[in-house]
Amino acid sequence: xxxxxxxxxxxxxxxxxxxxxxxxxxxxxxxxxxxxxxxxxxxxxxxxxxxxxxxxxxxxxxxxxxxxxxxxxxxxxxxxxxxxxxxxxxxxxxxxxxxxxxxxxxxxxxxxxxxxxxxxxxxxxxxxxxxxxxxxxxxxxxxxxxxxxxxxxxxxxxxxxxxxxxxxxxxxxxxxxxxxxxxxxxxxxxxxxxxxxxxxxxxxxxxxxxxxxxxxxxxxxxxxxxxxxxxxxxxxxxxxxxxxxxxxxxxxxxxxxxxxxxxxxxxxxxxxxxxxxxxxxxxxxxxxxxxxxxxxxxxxxxxxxxxxxxxxxxxxxxxxxxxxxxxxxxxxxxxxxxxxxxxxxxxxxxxxxxxxxxxxxxxxxxxxxxxxxxxxxxxxxxxxxxxxxxxxxxxxxxxxxxxxxxxxxxxxxxxxxxxxxxxxxxxxxxxxxxxxxxxxxxxxxxxxxxxxxxxxxxxxxxxxxxxxxxxxxxxxxxxxxxxxxxxxxxxxxxxxxxxxxxxxxxxxxxxxxxxxxxxxxxxxxxxxxxxxxxxxxxxxxxxxxxxxxxxxxxxxxxxxxxxxxxxxxxxxxxxxxxxxxxxxxxxxxxxxxxxxxxxxxxxxxxxxxxxxxxxxxxxxxxxxxx
Amino acid sequence: xxxxxxxxxxxxxxxxxxxxxxxxxxxxxxxxxxxxxxxxxxxxxxxxxxxxxxxxxxxxxxxxxxxxxxxxxxxxxxxxxxxxxxxxxxxxxxxxxxxxxxxxxxxxxxxxxxxxxxxxxxxxxxxxxxxxxxxxxxxxxxxxxxxxxxxxxxxxxxxxxxxxxxxx
Numbered sequence: 001x002x003x004x005x006x007x008x009x010x011x012x013x014x015x016x017x018x019x020x021x022x023x024x025x026x027x028x029x030x031x032x033x034x035x036x037x038x039x040x041x042x043x044x045x046x047x048x049x050x051x052x053x054x055x056x057x058x059x060x061x062x063x064x065x066x067x068x069x070x071x072x073x074x075x076x077x078x079x080x081x082x083x084x085x086x087x088x089x090x091x092x093x094x095x096x097x098x099x100x101x102x103x104x105x106x107x108x109x110x111x112x113x114x115x116x117x118x119x120x121x122x123x124x125x126x127x128x129x130x131x132x133x134x135x136x137x138x139x140x141x142x143x144x145x146x147x148x149x150x151x152x153x154x155x156x157x158x159x160x161x162x163x164x165x166x167x168x169x170x171x172x173x174x175x176x177x178x179x180x181x182x183x184x185x186x187x188x189x190x191x192x193x194x195x196x197x198x199x200x201x202x203x204x205x206x207x208x209x210x211x212x213x214x215x216x217x218x219x220x221x222x223x224x225x226x227x228x229x230x231x232x233x234x235x236x237x238x239x240x241x242x243x244x245x246x247x248x249x250x251x252x253x254x255x256x257x258x259x260x261x262x263x264x265x266x267x268x269x270x271x272x273x274x275x276x277x278x279x280x281x282x283x284x285x286x287x288x289x290x291x292x293x294x295x296x297x298x299x300x301x302x303x304x305x306x307x308x309x310x311x312x313x314x315x316x317x318x319x320x321x322x323x324x325x326x327x328x329x330x331x332x333x334x335x336x337x338x339x340x341x342x343x344x345x346x347x348x349x350x351x352x353x354x355x356x357x358x359x360x361x362x363x364x365x366x367x368x369x370x371x372x373x374x375x376x377x378x379x380x381x382x383x384x385x386x387x388x389x390x391x392x393x394x395x396x397x398x399x400x401x402x403x404x405x406x407x408x409x410x411x412x413x414x415x416x417x418x419x420x421x422x423x424x425x426x427x428x429x430x431x432x433x434x435x436x437x438x439x440x441x442x443x444x445x446x447x448x449x450x451x452x453x454x455x456x457x458x459x460x461x462x463x464x465x466x467x468x469x470x471x472x473x474x475x476x477x478x479x480x481x482x483x484x485x486x487x488x489x490x491x492x493x494x495x496x497x498x499x500x501x502x503x504x505x506x507x508x509x510x511x512x513x514x515x516x517x518x519x520x521x522x523x524x525x526x527x528x529x530x531x532x533x534x535x536x537x538x539x540x541x542x543x544x545x546x547x548x549x550x551x552x553x554x555x556x557x558x559x560x561x562x563x564x565x566x567x568x569x570x571x572x573x574x575x576x577x578x579x580x581x582x583x584x585x586x587x588x589x590x591x592x593x594x595x596x597x598x599x600x601x602x603x604x605x606x607x608x609x610x611x612x613x614x615x616x617x618x619x620x621x622x623x624x625x626x
Numbered sequence: 627x628x629x630x631x632x633x634x635x636x637x638x639x640x641x642x643x644x645x646x647x648x649x650x651x652x653x654x655x656x657x658x659x660x661x662x663x664x665x666x667x668x669x670x671x672x673x674x675x676x677x678x679x680x681x682x683x684x685x686x687x688x689x690x691x692x693x694x695x696x697x698x699x700x701x702x703x704x705x706x707x708x709x710x711x712x713x714x715x716x717x718x719x720x721x722x723x724x725x726x727x728x729x730x731x732x733x734x735x736x737x738x739x740x741x742x743x744x745x746x747x748x749x750x751x752x753x754x755x756x757x758x759x760x761x762x763x764x765x766x767x768x769x770x771x772x773x774x775x776x777x778x779x780x781x782x783x784x785x786x787x788x789x790x791x792x793x794x
Contacts, residue, residue: 043643065763066766067639068764
């Protein structure tokens with residue numbers, strides 16, 4: 001099939017190209033079209049030099065020193081404005097991840113109290129391990145009693161005023177000492193986010209470096225706090241992932257089944273949707289309507305959650321959400337929070353698809369709202385799935401276009417599963433790193449962004465890394481890009497360099513390890529901390545590097561900040577809105593090395609980005625003498 | 627005859643913020659304020675356009691008020707004429723909406739008012755000393771000067787560069 005140049009320029013994924021072709025022919029609008037209409041994007045915004053923090057403004061600083069204002073009305077320079085805007089993005093991202101974590105703590109609390117509808121404590125070993133970490137007694141106590149204490153301890157992390165966030169103490173002690181030395185060891189999760197909002201209010205913190213330090217502090221409370229709580233409690237409630245086979249891309253939709261897409265981020269809803277879709281009465285109802293059954297598939301990170309725990313197929317990453325609806329084969333797209341395009345409302349008007357919102361935090365024009373609650377989780381999930389089943393008769397077969405593409409994948413490499421695959425100890429991995437068979441480890445994560453050809457940034461960077469014997473850990477939309485391209489299969493080891501190929505083939509694992517959703521970057525931190533502790537060094541000494549090749553969200557800004565704060569060099573594939581301040585740019589790309597032992601680089605060419613990461617890894621190997 | 631002022635574009639200065647477009651729309655709205663303009667039943671139209679020349683250039687375009695204006699000669703209904711101040715104007719009463727002016731304009735800066743069925747373009751803001759777009763531009767990408775003044779500033783810049791080159 002031949003597609004237009006426009007379609008081919010937008011994505012490297014064949015299923016995406018197929019649906020973009022449909023969109024073009026049918027006149028259906030996508031994010032790519034809206035991006036083109038947005039061009040040229042405002043240069044002040046691109047540079048980060050506009051400020052709307054008070055009503056003397058809006059102010060903006062001219063990047064041309066001889067023309068236009070050089071200071072805001074309050075006197076804020078470009079450096080101050082850029083730093084304030086940057087850390088407000090961190091606050092947004094840290095708030096989103098952490099509120100996700102809070103929702104999991106809430107679900108655990110209700111479950112421990114016997115008040116949740118359909119949830120149970122599935123992983124008692126993880127519960128015991130976390131109880132030990134939090135100093136909660138387990139001797140002679142029921143799992144509910146332990147879980148109640150754990151839920152309350154986790155809850156308390158958010159509103160804590162003094163002390164430290166418990167999981168941050170997984171970090172090597174030199175790292176913790178460094179955080180303390182620079183005053184960026186978070187005292188509580190919400191407190192640091194609130195302090196960003198206070199400091200960026202008119203007339204408070206006007207020192208760009210001091211502002212950025214607070215941004216790092218809040219981000220650490222995300223990566224080693226809110227996100228980590230989300231990951232750990234999800235494992236307690238739904239099981240710690242172990243490697244499982246699944247499939248990914250739009251081809252997982254079925255032309256003869258009731259297709260339900262679970263889209264968004266938290267597992268609290270999607271787990272119940274998966275359970276409800278197996279209800280014999282509903283399956284019978286679907287069959288009575290002429291369908292072969294009920295086919296639940298995932299989208300974005302909630303899809304990662306149910307894929308790695310149940311092998312539920314995954315329909316695609318962020319930029320594919322509109323395309324999934326355009327297949328005409330989706331009875332319901334069910335959403336909770338984060339990365340859900342409001343464009344879905346208008347789009348679903350063109351199809352029979354029901355757009356069902358479920359969270360009081362996230363409502364959308366054109367959506368049917370079916371309020372979800374943990375207390376009646378399973379019951380509400382049954383109603384939602386039934387609404388999808390009832391909608392099957394409204395499907396117009398003439399409108400159905402499902403791309404053929406779907407790719408098998410192996411997912412679910414939690415920290416515990418990685419240690420398990422290594423035979424119960426990290427030693428084989430450490431040996432492989434020391435011998436050079438594994439040159440280093442990369443964490444490649446993040447979103448999609450129409451500024452970069454869809455999936456190309458992800459795939460080119462990851463392929464260049466594994467070819468050079470860098471083991472890749474992945475989460476979020478990068479994980480799905482890799483899944484669709486076959487990189488999450490053990491057979492993909494053939495695309496790796498000699499050393500990495502041998503290690504992967506011996507262990508039977510892919511060269512790219514799927515570690516979960518975007519909050520599960522906390523798993524990558526845990527692995528890095530464990531490796532550093534085993535070697536008796538800091539994380540910043542390790543041959544590791546991070547990248548977000550197609551990032552776009554505020555969550556990604558927070559992630560980048562906590563990854564760098566943890567001592568990991570990070571390459572960004574899209575340009576952050578900071579270049580209007582030479583000082584902030586200098587701090588992020590250079591001076592940060594003197595504070596946290598790592599910095600950012602910006603490289604929009606993914607292969608060059610991989611080369612930067614490899615050069616960093618080689619330098620760290622040399623410093624370690626390996 | 628005194629030298630008239632023209633709108634000059636320094637495209638390397640343009641950040642694509644479209645402040646010029648907002649200001650032009652507001653100026654050509656009945657209330658002439660941003661907050662009244664956004665509430666008008668008929669959406670006010672900008673006469674200046676910011677185009678994107680990939681990968682990174684942003685180019686503001688506005689009617690050049692050509693001396694030898696192709697639109698004026700092409701107009702079959704005689705609706706386009708030159709004012710005393712040198713601006714080329716379309717008489718809405720005479721305009722029959724044939725869009726010949728649109729076809730011959732090399733800059734593509736003539737618009738179509740779909741409600742009125744008439745062509746519209748930059749009128750150099752007759753109620754203002756400085757056109758709204760120029761006034762709104764925060765980076766100096768739009769200038770309102772006479773040709774001699776503009777050329778003088780260009781010569782000055784060229785002289786400085788030449789002097790620097792010779793000094794090295």
